[in-house]
Amino acid sequence: MNHPGWRRALRRELASLMTLKVAALALLWWLFFSPPHHSPVDGDAASRRFALPPPPVSAPTSKPAGSGERP
Amino acid sequence: MIDLAVVDVSRLQFALTALYHFLFVPLTLGLSMNLVIMEAVYVMTGREIWKRMTRFWGVLFGINFAMGVATGITMEFQFGTNWAYYSHYVGDVFGAPLALEGLMAFFLEATFVGLFFFGWERLSRVAHLVVTALVALGSSLSALWILIANAWMQNPVGAQFNPQTMRMELLSFSQVLFNPVAQAKFVHTVAAGYVVGSVFVLAVSAWYLLRGRNLDIARRSMAVAASFGLACALSVVVLGDESGYLAGENQKMKIAAIEAEWRTEKPPAGFTVFGFPDVRARTTHAELKVPWVLGLIATRSVDQPVLGIFDLVARARVRIESGVEAHAALQALRANPADAAAQARFAAHQADLGYGLLLLRYVGDPSAATSGQIDEAAWSTVPNVPVLFWSFRVMVGLGLFFILLFGTAFYLSARQRFEQNRWFLRIAFLSLPLPWIAAELGWIVAEYGRQPWSVDGLLPTFLGVSVTPASNVWLSLSGFVVFYSALAVVDVYLLVRMIRRGPDGLGYWPPDRAPVGAQ
Numbered sequence: 317m318n319h320p321g322w323r324r325a326l327r328r329e330l331a332s333l334m335t336l337k338v339a340a341l342a343l344l345w346w347l348f349f350s351p352p353h354h355s356p357v358d359g360d361a362a363s364r365r366f367a368l369p370p371p372p373v374s375a376p377t378s379k380p381a382g383s384g385e386r387p
Numbered sequence: 388m389i390d391l392a393v394v395d396v397s398r399l400q401f402a403l404t405a406l407y408h409f410l411f412v413p414l415t416l417g418l419s420m421n422l423v424i425m426e427a428v429y430v431m432t433g434r435e436i437w438k439r440m441t442r443f444w445g446v447l448f449g450i451n452f453a454m455g456v457a458t459g460i461t462m463e464f465q466f467g468t469n470w471a472y473y474s475h476y477v478g479d480v481f482g483a484p485l486a487l488e489g490l491m492a493f494f495l496e497a498t499f500v501g502l503f504f505f506g507w508e509r510l511s512r513v514a515h516l517v518v519t520a521l522v523a524l525g526s527s528l529s530a531l532w533i534l535i536a537n538a539w540m541q542n543p544v545g546a547q548f549n550p551q552t553m554r555m556e557l558l559s560f561s562q563v564l565f566n567p568v569a570q571a572k573f574v575h576t577v578a579a580g581y582v583v584g585s586v587f588v589l590a591v592s593a594w595y596l597l598r599g600r601n602l603d604i605a606r607r608s609m610a611v612a613a614s615f616g617l618a619c620a621l622s623v624v625v626l627g628d629e630s631g632y633l634a635g636e637n638q639k640m641k642i643a644a645i646e647a648e649w650r651t652e653k654p655p656a657g658f659t660v661f662g663f664p665d666v667r668a669r670t671t672h673a674e675l676k677v678p679w680v681l682g683l684i685a686t687r688s689v690d691q692p693v694l695g696i697f698d699l700v701a702r703a704r705v706r707i708e709s710g711v712e713a714h715a716a717l718q719a720l721r722a723n724p725a726d727a728a729a730q731a732r733f734a735a736h737q738a739d740l741g742y743g744l745l746l747l748r749y750v751g752d753p754s755a756a757t758s759g760q761i762d763e764a765a766w767s768t769v770p771n772v773p774v775l776f777w778s779f780r781v782m783v784g785l786g787l788f789f790i791l792l793f794g795t796a797f798y799l800s801a802r803q804r805f806e807q808n809r810w811f812l813r814i815a816f817l818s819l820p821l822p823w824i825a826a827e828l829g830w831i832v833a834e835y836g837r838q839p840w841s842v843d844g845l846l847p848t849f850l851g852v853s854v855t856p857a858s859n860v861w862l863s864l865s866g867f868v869v870f871y872s873a874l875a876v877v878d879v880y881l882l883v884r885m886i887r888r889g890p891d892g893l894g895y896w897p898p899d900r901a902p903v904g905a906q
Contacts (some may be wrong), residue, residue: 348863355854357475359778362553363388365472365850366714366744367752368721 388453388751392857397469400864402461402834406827407871410525411455411878413826414529417584417619418448421522424611426519430512431756438603440505441519444588444784445503450881452500454874456493461867469860473573473841473851477555480546480563481536488532495734496525531573537673538569540842541833542637548737548845555845559787571633572833575626578619579829582789583822585616589796591886593815593872604890609805609815613796619790627786634836635685638843640703640768641836642685643696644775647671648792651695655682660780664772671698671776703742706857710743716754741845748849770838778828778835792818862866 363369422441429437458568459622466474474482499521506515545562546555548902557563589612597606635642642648648656649671656682662671679732685693713736719729744751745764756764796815799805805812836841841851885893 351470353855353859355471356470357853359551359553362472362475363721366553366717367747368553368714368718384751 388611389747389852391664391748391849391851392854393855393860394687396857396860396864397465397852398848398865400461400469400860401465403832403864404458404465404867406830408455408458408462409826410823411451411458412530413576413580413583413822414451414587414702416526416580417582418444418587418746419519419526419583419584420581421588421611421615422448423516423520424615425608426516428611431518433512436603436607437903438607439890442767443604443893444509444608446883446885446893447587447591449500450885451502452879454878455873458871464496468854468863470841471853475554475845476846477539477546477842479644480539480555480557480640482542483560484536484539484555484563488529488536491530492525492528496522496529499525503856511905520866530577531569533567534573534576535564537833538566538572539563539839541572541837542566542568543842548630548740550717550733551724555842567898568630568633571626571629572744575623575630576829578622578626578825579822581619582616584624584824585612585619585787585793586818586822589613589616589792590816590819593805593812593824594886595889597809597812597816600808600891601891603646606800606803608804609796610800613793613800617793617797620786621795622787626789627783631684633688640699640776641770642694643694643699644770644772644836645779645832646681646693647772647776648681648693648695649697651692651698654686654692655679655689656693657681658684659776662776664776664835666772670713677740700769701767704761706739706742707745707761707764709736709739710741711746711753711756712743713738713740714743722848729793738844741840741842741847744850745839745847748847770836775832775836778831780878782825782828784834785821785828786816789822789825790889819871 422445423481425437426441427442428434429441466478466481499518501514501516502510502518505524506518510518544554544566545557545559548554549556558841563569588608592605592608592612593599593600596609631642646659647662648659655678657676657678658673659671661679662674664671682689682691713733716729716733717740719811722735723729726798742754742764744757746760747765748767749760749763750756792815794809799808799811800814837847839847841848
């Protein structure tokens with residue numbers, strides 16, 4: 317199984333496909349995931365969404381108040 | 388206020404991509420199990436024709452598998468792009484099974500699918516059968532983790548809300564894992580996938596028999612599909628009953644909407660076979676009822692009522708008023724986490740916080756909601772009754788048809804009389820799209836029936852959406868439509884091409900070794 321021509325063609329094909337794939341992923345990232353598209357969501361943002369005031373301190377407590385399980 | 392146009396287009400995008408993805412998932416599930424059966428017969432009997440069958444159906448499986456992977460990934464991106472608040476609120480819980488699906492199931496499936504295709508000449512018979520079985524196991528495990536995540540949205544257990552981080556946090560992974568809704572959904576969905584795969588094999592084989600091609604392979608394939616499909620079609624009905632019972636316990640509004648049961652009936656409730664639900668008049672016209680059946684399915688008793696929509700709306704109103712209390716307590720807790728009175732008030736009402744949040748669609752501050760707005764929010768807990776009513780009935784009707792189809796196929800297979808009954812072959816071929824219709828309708832019942840919730844009782848759908856212009860979501864939706872349409876054309880082209888070529892055209896055997904008519 318020693319076909320240098322075949323190996324070279326395969327290498328070229330793989331390289332071009334990988335380049336195409338990276339370019340497509342970069343385009344997708346730029347279109348949908350780059351910083352201008354970020355919509356940061358944290359506890360304060362969730363508070364605003366739920367019409368609640370932000371907390372006086374931003375550090376989360378380790379022990380939540382009460383149980384949130386459904387009845 | 389939240390831009391409801393973004394909510395609508397984000398929901399449309401997720402619905403379209405999920406429904407499209409689920410065109411491929413059930414076929415992957417069903418074909419992989421059919422492959423295991425065929426290859427097991429090959430290993431047990433040593434007859435080459437069974438290997439040839441496995442390889443042929445394996446090619447069709449491979450085309451479908453690649454499409455399933457490509458269309459599944461985009462949905463996970465949407466949780467971040469379109470549903471950022473949903474991801475923040477429940478990501479700690481919902482993300483765990485999704486991550487496990489990738490690490491445990493998809494890696495297993497993706498690793499062994501390569502060995503399945505390239506290992507025929509390199510592995511022993513038994514080793515290759517193990518590979519095929521692992522591909523099938525990976526497919527089913529993948530479905531298991533996704534359905535565990537989905538079941539948590541229907542019945543959120545094992546988690547608690549943290550008022551400081553404003554998110555649900557995992558309390559018990561075992562409760563999430565062994566959520567009874569997840570178990571019922573898993574077996575029902577996977578069995579439905581096996582039916583899809585079996586109808587596919589049955590229909591394509593019927594096409595060969597009608598054309599007098601690949602007769603030995605087609606007859607055997609039909610025998611496998613008929614027996615496996617019959618067992619699965621019967622299972623789907625039984626397991627669907629379990630799903631219905633659990634929905635009757637956890638999602639009473641969904642059951643009431645599916646049945647268009649506006650008023651609570653004297654138990655045991657009757658099952659409405661036919662009727663025309665009228666949302667404006669809040670009644671169902673021309674009802675045709677079978678006594679007792681709904682009561683038996685939904686409560687498994689003759690003395691417990693199945694609550695009607697009016698009663699459930701009244702209950703929702705009470706929970707919304709309690710949710711307003713929870714929201715007010717949460718406001719106090721956000722301002723002062725050490726406020727003991729607010730902690731106690733929140734603990735007493737927090738189970739209804741999600742109901743209080745429903746009011747944010749109508750008013751900026753739930754405490755300022757009028758009685759009319761509370762009524763509106765209470766009625767918003769009713770999903771689209773006509774869509775659920777008809778989707779469920781068509782799905783069930785198709786499920787019963789599949790039992791008849793596979794039962795007839797099983798009988799004809801046992802009598803070896805397929806070719807003498809060409810009418811059946813035509814019906815089997817024309818049945819090809821039906822299991823997909825049933826599977827998609829099943830998801831419409833499950834997901835549309837959960838509205839207005841993203842996570843039942845906890846998070847209204849409209850609060851989970853990202854802050855992004857609707858135009859962005861329309862742009863990505865347009866991209867999906869174009870890209871998925873192109874994928875659909877490629878997929879159908881490849882499948883039709885392979886089916887037309889048939890096992891005899893794939894050239895797995897050199898001509899001198901081709902055992903024509905080999906048993």
